[in-house]
Amino acid sequence: xxxxxxxxxxxxxxxxxxxxxxxxxxxxxxxxxxxxxxxxxxxxxxxxxxxxxxxxxxxxxxxxxxxxxxxxxxxxxxxxxxxxxxxxxxxxxxxxxxxxxxxxxxxxxxxxxxxxxxxxxxxxxxxxxxxxxxxxxxxxxxxxxxxxxxxxxxxxxxxxxxxxxxxxxxxxxxxxxxxxxxxxxxxxxxxxxxxxxxxxxxxxxxxxxxxxxxxxxxxxxxxxxxxxxxxxxxxxxxxxxxxxxxxxxxxxxxxxxxxxxxxxxxxxxxxxxxxxxxxxxxxxxxxxxxxxxxxxxxxxxxxxxxxxxxxxxxxxxxxxxxxxxxxxxxxxxxxxxxxxxxxxxxxxxxxxxxxxxxxxxxxxxxxxxxxxxxxxxxxxxxxxxxxxxxxxxxxxxxxxxxxxxxxxxxxxxxxxxxxxxxxxxxxxxxxxxxxxxxxxxxxxxxxxxxxxxxxxxxxxxxxxxxxxxxxxxxxxxxxxxxxxxxxxxxxxxxxxxxxxxxxxxxxxxxxxxxxxxxxxxxxxxxxxxxxxxxxxxxxxxxxxxxxxxxxxxxx
Numbered sequence: 001x002x003x004x005x006x007x008x009x010x011x012x013x014x015x016x017x018x019x020x021x022x023x024x025x026x027x028x029x030x031x032x033x034x035x036x037x038x039x040x041x042x043x044x045x046x047x048x049x050x051x052x053x054x055x056x057x058x059x060x061x062x063x064x065x066x067x068x069x070x071x072x073x074x075x076x077x078x079x080x081x082x083x084x085x086x087x088x089x090x091x092x093x094x095x096x097x098x099x100x101x102x103x104x105x106x107x108x109x110x111x112x113x114x115x116x117x118x119x120x121x122x123x124x125x126x127x128x129x130x131x132x133x134x135x136x137x138x139x140x141x142x143x144x145x146x147x148x149x150x151x152x153x154x155x156x157x158x159x160x161x162x163x164x165x166x167x168x169x170x171x172x173x174x175x176x177x178x179x180x181x182x183x184x185x186x187x188x189x190x191x192x193x194x195x196x197x198x199x200x201x202x203x204x205x206x207x208x209x210x211x212x213x214x215x216x217x218x219x220x221x222x223x224x225x226x227x228x229x230x231x232x233x234x235x236x237x238x239x240x241x242x243x244x245x246x247x248x249x250x251x252x253x254x255x256x257x258x259x260x261x262x263x264x265x266x267x268x269x270x271x272x273x274x275x276x277x278x279x280x281x282x283x284x285x286x287x288x289x290x291x292x293x294x295x296x297x298x299x300x301x302x303x304x305x306x307x308x309x310x311x312x313x314x315x316x317x318x319x320x321x322x323x324x325x326x327x328x329x330x331x332x333x334x335x336x337x338x339x340x341x342x343x344x345x346x347x348x349x350x351x352x353x354x355x356x357x358x359x360x361x362x363x364x365x366x367x368x369x370x371x372x373x374x375x376x377x378x379x380x381x382x383x384x385x386x387x388x389x390x391x392x393x394x395x396x397x398x399x400x401x402x403x404x405x406x407x408x409x410x411x412x413x414x415x416x417x418x419x420x421x422x423x424x425x426x427x428x429x430x431x432x433x434x435x436x437x438x439x440x441x442x443x444x445x446x447x448x449x450x451x452x453x454x455x456x457x458x459x460x461x462x463x464x465x466x467x468x469x470x471x472x473x474x475x476x477x478x479x480x481x482x483x484x485x486x487x488x489x490x491x492x493x494x495x496x497x498x499x500x501x502x503x504x505x506x507x508x509x510x511x512x513x514x515x516x517x518x519x520x521x522x523x524x525x526x527x528x529x530x531x532x533x534x535x536x537x538x539x540x541x542x543x544x545x546x547x548x549x550x551x552x553x554x555x
Contacts, residue, residue: 077145080164084182085157086315088116095143096166096178097128097210101314103265110453110462119267119314121214127290129212129267130312132178134195135205138292144168146178155182173199174300187315188325196305204299207308211269211291213260224263224446228282228291229332231256236331241284249282256328258293261317264449264464269293270311270327318449319346333447341440346448353450359463360456363445363528367535370441374434375543445529456531460484463528482523484530489519491537498544 077093090100102116122128125143133141146166153164166178174197181190197203215226229238233253238261243249251258255278259268271278271293281292298306313329315321322330335342345366352362394416402409445451451463459469459480468480475481492515522530 078148080148080150080152082153082155082164082182084155085185086187091148091164091166091180092125092128093146093148093166095125095128095131096146096168097125097131098314099128101129103315106265106316107453110465117216117265119216119265121216122212122288127210127212127288129210129314130180130191130269131210131212132176132191132193132308133208134174134176134193135203136208138208138210139290144170144176146176153182155184157184159184169198172203173197173201174203186325187313187321189312189314191310191312193308193310194305195300195308197300197302200302202299202301204297206297207295209269209271209293209308209310211258211260211267211293212288213267213291214288216262216265225334226262227260228258228289229261229266230258230280231328231331232280236334238334239282241287241289244282244284244289251280251282253277255280255293257313258291259313259332260289260291261332263447264317264452265315266313266317266332268313268329268332270313270329271295272309316449317447319343320350335440335443335447338436338440338443341436342443345441346444349444349448350450358456359451359454359528360460360531363463363532364535366441367532368539370437371536371539371543374437377434441532442529445532446526448528451526451528454528456527460527460531463531464526466524467527467530478523484527484534485519485522485525488522488530488534488537489515491534491541492518495537495541495544498541 079099080091080093082089082091085104087104088100088102089098091097092099098120101119103119104116106117107114108117120129125131126138126141131138146168149165149167153162155162161181161183163179163181166180167175169175174195177194177196179190179192179194181192183189191209193207195207225238227239227241228244228249229236230251231237232251232255234256237251239249255271257268257270258280259266261268269291272295277296279294281294283290283292295308300306311327313322313325313327317333319330319333322333348369349359349362349366352365353359356362356365395413398409398412398416402412453461454463455461456463460467467482467484468478469483470480493512496512496515518533522533
């Protein structure tokens with residue numbers, strides 16, 4: 001096998017994979033719509049009301065009913081502000097949902113006058129996060145007004161957790177009591193809903209908890225996932241909005257949590273007994289995605305009640321925070337095939353940051369450490385390619401001499417390799433060993449919230465954004481000059497000049513075009529990723545120079 005053809009195949013495969021992620025949102029399998037919706041979701045019709053029987057036992061009614069849609073009130077309520085050390089939120093009495101949720105440690109934009117990051121992007125009361133109904137699909141229910149027991153809630157960093165209780169009574173005789181508990185130093189919120197049947201009728205229905213979202217950012221990168229995700233039966237499933245619009249997505253099983261995620265933030269709900277049987281139904285209209293979590297159908301006898309417990313997480317997709325929160329939430333940070341390798345690299349980057357306090361410097365140190373670890377492997381590969389170049393004239397003569405005898409040609413080629421101690425795969429195998437490491441770090445640098453709005457130096461003030469040097473006016477399609485990207489392309493060109501060229505002129509020309517292709521593709525990549533690639537190129541140039549300088553290859 002020609003080592004250069006193999007090497008070219010590796011590079012082209014790499015380009016296809018990068019190009020695919022650049023131009024297309026990652027494809028995710030959407031759950032097939034069930035031919036028949038489960039009763040817990042589909043049942044909204046009102047069955048016939050049972051006739052009253054004097055002296056009948058309340059525990060054994062002849063029939064049960066579903067609380068009617070018209071019974072829910074439509075009354076505007078006041079807002080209740082909630083302040084903690086991590087976020088400020090507003091809970092509205094209209095429906096009991098969260099009206100605003102702003103993260104104090106993250107800004108909306110990378111500007112000095114930018115406000116805190118807002119995670120609630122909907123306004124209608126029935127579409128706010130944590131809108132709860134019982135027995136009636138939220139899309140059909142009218143919004144009830146709750147009465148709160150407090151005007152505001154403030155939780156200090158060293159103080160105890162505090163609760164906000166909200167209560168409403170429906171004309172059907174159901175009393176809903178919502179209790180939200182806020183913990184200091186945590187993005188987790190506990191939600192308990194007590195459904196009390198004070199009527200003389202029995203009702204049947206399912207609990208519904210809604211989570212409606214729009215993208216957290218208007219300028220999210222196309223090749224990064226944004227949309228609903230469900231951890232069901234131990235498997236993380238992510239759903240593209242376009243696919244949900246075509247076909248309603250329903251997931252049934254052991255639901256650990258359901259969430260809406262962007263690249264850096266998420267809103268998630270964890271049902272009672274996290275991992276219990278539940279149903280998640282997803283619908284999408286344009287960029288608005290509604291995630292509805294429903295439990296099994298219950299029967300509420302007269303004068304009985306049922307409590308539904310949830311845990312809620314609204315906050316950053318930071319692995320360390322999610323791991324501390326527990327509940328398998330850290331699974332939402334999905335590095336794909338390279339997850340096992342990516343997580344240690346993320347830990348290493350954060351470990352180095354604790355000492356240098358600059359994520360750009362941390363990326364450089366990670367690159368140097370990876371290069372040092374892989375140095376013997378890549379050095380061996382470079383020497384093998386150098387030796388292969390040295391015997392190219394002899395190989396060309398053999399091809400010409402035995403062009404009509406493939407069997408003899410292969411025998412002579414093997415003899416030539418043995419004579420000069422050259423492995424035809426020696427230049428490719430080291431590259432194959434390095435590719436998983438690169439892609440793991442590639443995933444980390446694209447998804448790590450640590451790089452969001454993290455400055456490096458000079459004009460690079462956000463390692464999660466493309467690098468642009470502002471020169472006083474907008475450059476068409478670019479805005480500013482992508483200085484680091486241009487330097488990266490130049491370093492790649494220099495590396496190609498130092499690398500032994502393939503004997504085939506066509507292959508050599510293709511290889512020389514790679515720096516231009518990479519420069520174009522990296523224009524809109526995060527500057528942290530470009531920085532890694534640039535530093536890696538510089539180290540490879542130094543290593544290649546060391547290989548070329550002795551010129552020890554025998555020919």
